[in-house]
Amino acid sequence: MAESVCSRPSNGGTILADxxxxxxxxxxxxxxxxxxAAGLSLIWGVMDVINFAHGEFLMVAxxxxxxxxxxxxxxxxxxxxxxxxxxxxxxxASYLLVVRRCIGRSAMAPLLATFGLSIFLxxxxxxxxxxxxxxxxxxxxxxxxxxxxxxxxxxxxxxTALFSLVVLGCLxxxxxxxxxxxxxxxxxxxxxxxxxxxxxxxxxxxxxxxxGGMCVGIAGGFMTSYLAVxxxxxxxxxxxxxxxVALGGFGSIPGALLAALLIGLVESFAGFYIAPVIKxxxxxxxxxxxxxxxxxxxxGW
Amino acid sequence: xxxxxxxxxxxxxxSLAANRDVSFDVEEGQIVGLIGPNGSGKTTLFxxxxxxxxxxxxxxxxxxxxxxxxxxxxxxRMGLTRTFQIVRPLSEMTVLENVMVxxxxxCADRARAIETADLCIKLCYLxxxxxxxxxxxxxxxxxxxxxxxxxxxSPRLILLDESAAGxxxxxxxxxxxxxxxxxxxxxxxxxxxxxMEAVMPISDKVVxxxxxxxxxxxxxGEISRNEEVIRAYLGEKFSRRLxxxxxxxxxxxx
Amino acid sequence: xxxxxxxxxxxxxxxxxWLGLLAVLALLAxxxxxxxxxFHAHVLVLILLYASMAQSWNILGGYCGQISFGHSVFFxxxxxxAGMAMVRYGSAPWLGVLAGALAASAVSVLISWPCFxxxxxxxxxxxxxxxxxxxxxxxxxxxxxxxxxxxxxxMDDSWTHFLWSSDKTGYYTGAxxxxxxxxxxxRSIEGRRLGYYMRAVREGQETAESLGVNSTxxxxxxxxxxxxxxxxxxxxxxxxxxxxxxxxxxxxxxSMKFVLITILGGMGTFWGPLLxxxxxxxxxxxxxxxxxxxxxxxxQVIYGLLIIFMMVRQPRGIMGFLAEFGILGGRSDSAGxxxxxxxx
Numbered sequence: 001m002a003e004s005v006c007s008r009p010s011n012g013g014t015i016l017a018d019x020x021x022x023x024x025x026x027x028x029x030x031x032x033x034x035x036x037a038a039g040l041s042l043i044w045g046v047m048d049v050i051n052f053a054h055g056e057f058l059m060v061a062x063x064x065x066x067x068x069x070x071x072x073x074x075x076x077x078x079x080x081x082x083x084x085x086x087x088x089x090x091x092x093a094s095y096l097l098v099v100r101r102c103i104g105r106s107a108m109a110p111l112l113a114t115f116g117l118s119i120f121l122x123x124x125x126x127x128x129x130x131x132x133x134x135x136x137x138x139x140x141x142x143x144x145x146x147x148x149x150x151x152x153x154x155x156x157x158x159x160t161a162l163f164s165l166v167v168l169g170c171l172x173x174x175x176x177x178x179x180x181x182x183x184x185x186x187x188x189x190x191x192x193x194x195x196x197x198x199x200x201x202x203x204x205x206x207x208x209x210x211x212g213g214m215c216v217g218i219a220g221g222f223m224t225s226y227l228a229v230x231x232x233x234x235x236x237x238x239x240x241x242x243x244x245v246a247l248g249g250f251g252s253i254p255g256a257l258l259a260a261l262l263i264g265l266v267e268s269f270a271g272f273y274i275a276p277v278i279k280x281x282x283x284x285x286x287x288x289x290x291x292x293x294x295x296x297x298x299x300g301w
Numbered sequence: 302x303x304x305x306x307x308x309x310x311x312x313x314x315x316s317l318a319a320n321r322d323v324s325f326d327v328e329e330g331q332i333v334g335l336i337g338p339n340g341s342g343k344t345t346l347f348x349x350x351x352x353x354x355x356x357x358x359x360x361x362x363x364x365x366x367x368x369x370x371x372x373x374x375x376x377x378r379m380g381l382t383r384t385f386q387i388v389r390p391l392s393e394m395t396v397l398e399n400v401m402v403x404x405x406x407x408c409a410d411r412a413r414a415i416e417t418a419d420l421c422i423k424l425c426y427l428x429x430x431x432x433x434x435x436x437x438x439x440x441x442x443x444x445x446x447x448x449x450x451x452x453x454x455s456p457r458l459i460l461l462d463e464s465a466a467g468x469x470x471x472x473x474x475x476x477x478x479x480x481x482x483x484x485x486x487x488x489x490x491x492x493x494x495x496x497m498e499a500v501m502p503i504s505d506k507v508v509x510x511x512x513x514x515x516x517x518x519x520x521x522g523e524i525s526r527n528e529e530v531i532r533a534y535l536g537e538k539f540s541r542r543l544x545x546x547x548x549x550x551x552x553x554x555x
Numbered sequence: 556x557x558x559x560x561x562x563x564x565x566x567x568x569x570x571x572x573w574l575g576l577l578a579v580l581a582l583l584a585x586x587x588x589x590x591x592x593x594f595h596a597h598v599l600v601l602i603l604l605y606a607s608m609a610q611s612w613n614i615l616g617g618y619c620g621q622i623s624f625g626h627s628v629f630f631x632x633x634x635x636x637a638g639m640a641m642v643r644y645g646s647a648p649w650l651g652v653l654a655g656a657l658a659a660s661a662v663s664v665l666i667s668w669p670c671f672x673x674x675x676x677x678x679x680x681x682x683x684x685x686x687x688x689x690x691x692x693x694x695x696x697x698x699x700x701x702x703x704x705x706x707x708x709x710m711d712d713s714w715t716h717f718l719w720s721s722d723k724t725g726y727y728t729g730a731x732x733x734x735x736x737x738x739x740x741x742r743s744i745e746g747r748r749l750g751y752y753m754r755a756v757r758e759g760q761e762t763a764e765s766l767g768v769n770s771t772x773x774x775x776x777x778x779x780x781x782x783x784x785x786x787x788x789x790x791x792x793x794x795x796x797x798x799x800x801x802x803x804x805x806x807x808x809x810s811m812k813f814v815l816i817t818i819l820g821g822m823g824t825f826w827g828p829l830l831x832x833x834x835x836x837x838x839x840x841x842x843x844x845x846x847x848x849x850x851x852x853x854x855q856v857i858y859g860l861l862i863i864f865m866m867v868r869q870p871r872g873i874m875g876f877l878a879e880f881g882i883l884g885g886r887s888d889s890a891g892x893x894x895x896x897x898x899x
Contacts, residue, residue: 050676101867107675108622109870112818115811116862123852123859131851231852235807239687246680281691284684291681292669351765377767385765391758393823402755405748406767414748454767 017150022272023265024151028161030264032219034257035164036237037244038171039091039215045251046188046208049099052114055238056121057213061087061220062229063125069136069224077140077159080221084214091213092206099209100202118234126231133228141225156226160219165257167218171211172253184208188251236280243287249297259298262286302365304329304458304489305350305381310359312345319345321514322359327458327506332480332490334500334521337510338534343493344386346510347460350491351383352376364457378406383460384447386493392436396427396446399435403453418453424486425449425479441472448479452488459483461492465499473499501525509534572825576738579829583731594844596723602836603730604791605816607737609828611784612813614741617823618750619777620757625666625682626785626813628689629659631805633786634793635693637717638705641794645708647715648794656786663782664775671774686810693801704800705793717794726795733791737784742825744780753777757823785813819865821874830873835861 040054051057061083068079098117102109144155175181186194187204195201227233244263248255263283271279290298303326312320319342327333335343349356352373361369368376382403391399397418404417422431425445430438435446444464451459461480465473477499484490484503494500500507500521507524509517511533517524524530586599608630616622636655637648644651670681694702712719719725744750752773755763760770793799803809820831838861843854869875 044676048676050679098863098867102870106870108679108818109866111676111679112815113863113866115815116859116866118859119855120859120863123855126852127850127856239683239807242680242683246677275695277691277695281688284687287684288681288688291673291677295673295677353761372769373761373764374767374769377765382767383765385762389759389762391755391762393758394754398751398754402751402763402768403766405751409748411746411748450766 014150018272020149021151022268024148024153026265026268027261028153028157028264029268030261031161031164031257032157032223033237033240033244033264034260035167035219036216037241037248037256037260038168038253039212040238040241041245041248041250041253041256042171042175042208042215043212044245046184047103047205049103049110050114050242051099051209051212052111052238053094053118053121054114054212054216054241055234055236056118057087057091057234058216058220058223058237059125059229059231059234060090060121061217062224062227062233063129064217065221065224066134066136066229069139070134075140076136076221076225080163080218083221084217087213087217087220088210089213091217092210094213095206095209100205118238122231122234129231131231133230135228136224139225154226156222160222160225163222164219167215168253168257171215175253180204180207240283243283247287247290247297255297262298303327304364305491306360306362307346307350308360308362310346310349310361311357312342312349312354313357318513320349320356320510321512323510323513323515324359325508325515325518327489327491329457329489330484330487331505332484332492332503334504334507335491335493335510336495336497336500336507336524336534341510341534342513343510344462345513347383347462347493351381351460377454377456380455380457381460382451382454382456382458384444384451384462384464386462386466388440388443388447390435390438390443390446392434394435395432396422396430396435396438396449397432399446400449400453403450406454417455418449421449421452424452424482426475441468441475444468444472444476445479448483452483456488458489458491461490461494463493463495465494465496477503572742575826576735576742580731580735583734593723596727598837598840600723600726600730600795601840602832603727603734604788604795605812605836606829606832607730607733608785608788608813609816609820609831610737610741611781611788613817613822613828614744614753614784615774615777615781616814617817617827618745618757619753619774620823621667621671621774621777622679622814623667623682623778623781624679624807624810624814625685626781627686627805627807627809628666629663629782629785630789630792630809630813631689631693631799631801632659632662633789634799634804635699635705635789636786637790637793638707638799639699641707641710641716642700642705648717648790652787652790655790656783659782659786659789660779663778667775667778671771682810683807686805686807690801690805693805700800702801704798704803707797718797720797729791729794733787737787738825738829740780740784745825749773749776754823815862817872818870819862819872821872824872824874827872827874834873 036058040051043049043051064083064086065076065079068074068082069076074082094117098113099110102113139156141156141159146153146155146158175184183194183199183204184207186197186199187201191201240263244256244260247263248257248259263286266286267279267283270282274282305327307326308324310320310323311318323346335346337343345354348354350361352368352371352375355370359369360367363376363379363381366379368379368381391402397415400418400421401414404414404421408414408417422428425448427442427445427449430442435443438446448461448464464480465476468476473496480490480492481503492500502521504521507519507521508515509524509530516533517527517530519527612623612626633652633655636651636658638651640646640648640651666685670678673681693699699705707718710716710718712721712725714725717729752763752768755766755768756770756773763770789804792804796803816831816835817828818831819835820829821827835858839854839858842857846853865872869879
């Protein structure tokens with residue numbers, strides 16, 4: 001699947017053109033990874049819970065966007081609003097129904113419960129929608145390509161990447177500058193102290209899970225404009241998101257962005273200059289090496 | 302030759318010196334009390350001696366061997382075991398199993414480990430709790446479990462970190478008699494203690510820390526008369542009480 | 556008096572678990588005569604295999620408290636050990652099994668030496684990454700067949716080859732032997748110094764160190780043992796399937812099977828892995844067969860819901876449920892502590 005994210009230059013190209021193509025591909029993928037990872041990072045940072053169903057939330061968002069497009073004819077350029085909202089509620093509901101009930105019982109319980117949720121969602125979609133790849137056709141941006149410095153830049157990817165940055169900016173502003181954002185930060189630092197100050201941490205957790213889902217909802221909505229949807233589509237994205245979060249330092253949105261861009265670049269450079277099959281080996285090996293030198297991640301505290 | 306020699310021990314966390322140039326000896330067969338106000342570096346000193354921290358400078362010698370910066374488990378194997386101020390039972394294991402972990406240090410045989418463990422359990426008055434999960438006991442029992450577990454490693458020197466803190470007065474008395482019993486069994490004891498009633502009557506020597514440095518060392522009698530110790534530690538409480546009493550009187554007068 | 560009584564009680568429990576294991580084995584010896592159906596035999600073989608896999612994970616995860624999501628790597632190395640012996644060297648699998656198990660142990664120690672420094676989620680994610688790295692390297696490693704994997708040639712049914720195409724009796728006997736080996740080893744460790752040290756490290760690493768336990772050494776030993784046995788299970792899996800390819804063995808899903816069966820049964824308990832497998836495997840196999848009309852993935856949907864239910868309701872698994880309902884309430888092991896926690 002991610003093969004199609006990273007479109008390789010088709011023309012012979014000069015060395016410089018190859019380089020700029022690989023660079024741009026890496027940065028675009030990185031920006032998208034950042035948005036996918038931001039939701040995970042938020043949940044991890046505030047609640048110390050790894051949401052294993054994160055990738056499946058992405059998959060659900062993509063299916064939602066696909067069906068909105070193919071049945072109702074709503075273009076991904078607009079339907080991201082709906083998928084974002086939908087995933088906000090799905091994710092908040094998962095928190096209330098599943099995660100909330102197993103937090104604090106054992107460290108691994110929430111992780112495994114969300115793993116169960118991921119199996120459920122993946123196979124439910126497999127059962128309903130078949131394992132076939134579905135690509136939304138006839139979208140507004142379909143087939144449009146920009147040419148920059150000899151590199152070809154597909155418009156859907158570019159718009160998705162840029163929009164990811166905008167959403168990340170909004171999220172960052174929201175956490176750093178609004179009252180609810182401060183309440184979230186306070187809860188992350190010390191739950192009991194936050195409760196003593198009158199913050200309803202249960203509500204904050206629900207909101208945090210909701211926002212985490214909203215991030216992948218928006219990302220999934222946009223990604224449907226150029227990526228095929230199938231039940232397994234979330235798996236790789238969620239693994240990359242884990243690595244991004246662990247590298248970036250949990251809870252840190254700038255950290256997630258930098259780590260995601262780094263991973264996008266490593267992936268596209270290793271894929272092009274070494275071998276395509278090596279690209280994820282390089283990503284995960286980078287992670288293992290970094291984490292051994294700096295156990296809290298590159299930008300963690 | 303003293304059993305434990307501490308020479309010029311310094312431990313810094315960043316710019317904060319928790320211990321500054323502390324030196325003293327512990328002779329074999331003695332009970333040595335380590336006292337001082339909160340934050341004077343007693344627990345840090347314990348951590349340096351037992352191997353939890355590597356001191357910034359200085360030397361710790363145990364039975365003639367330099368143990369500075371050695372990992373904790375190696376130090377324990379040489380015969381120097383500690384207890385923790387905040388009790389740390391291996392909660393999901395029974396009392397017997399907890400103590401057996403210590404007993405297994407010098408023998409791999411199960412029957413003998415049970416035998417050793419049972420002796421230590423009896424020594425610490427824990428027979429009644431032997432097969433209960435250790436996490437569900439009262440604090441007094443947990444404190445005695447710390448001692449029993451340390452004893453099971455057959456140490457020559459035990460570091461007791463505030464074994465009497467948080468106990469009722471009956472429990473404090475039990476603990477004091479237990480410590481004396483350990484000494485009579487031939488163990489050497491270095492104890493951090495806040496409760497003067499627990500430390501003064503039984504110590505052969507008392508070392509006083511304040512602000513990370515040693516300010517006095519001597520017999521309990523000498524220490525309780527030492528001007529500097531009264532000013533820095535023993536007297537603090539009295540003077541604070543005096544000030545509070547004065548303040549109350551003034552309020553009433555108004 | 557109390558002491559003597561306690562000692563007797565303790566020894567009784569020790570003996571009882573061994574007796575229980577013997578009883579299970581005796582039962583397993585009788586069963587194949589009673590069932591003629593090949594499908595039931597298949598399910599039984601899988602139960603024994605997955606119980607052994609879960610038990611091998613349980614050594615590290617349950618007793619020693621180090622939650623690894625990387626066990627499919629060791630499982631895969633074992634599977635390829637057997638597969639390479641059969642396909643590349645056209646011989647019996649046995650030497651390959653041994654080589655694979657030793658290699659798995661060595662790899663596990665090399666990987667975990669640095670990883671044990673990481674705590675909590677960081678350790679978990681590092682083990683995910685290890686699975687991804689190995690899974691992809693296996694795919695491009697031509698010597699071991701790359702993405703195509705290794706297909707076993709047609710061979711005679713025999714114990715030498717450890718292959719049977721006509722009926723499952725041989726595999727069944729083999730699975731019982733594997734089960735007896737893994738469970739026997741774990742039972743024996745549980746009562747020894749190593750078992751106590753592993754649990755001490757789980758309950759409090761610093762406390763254990765203060766009592767002279769070299770926790771790094773204990774964890775690495777547990778890891779090496781765990782990987783060795785996981786590799787044996789992998790070898791059995793390859794022999795049973797007549798083939799091996801990378802996604803079949805080295806995957807996150809396979810890793811999670813090790814974890815989930817153990818947790819479903821009860822982590823850190825001796826019988827947990829068997830109970831977990833005995834519930835999960837039939838559920839999965841029979842729903843797959845009988846609910847096939849409902850479409851693909853129904854068995855997995857149920858599996859997912861079961862995991863969620865278990866985590867929400869009783870994270871200590873079936874053993875926790877049993878203790879909750881007072882069955883096994885007096886046991887000395889983890890079931891006992893559950894009851895002990897609840898009473899005061």
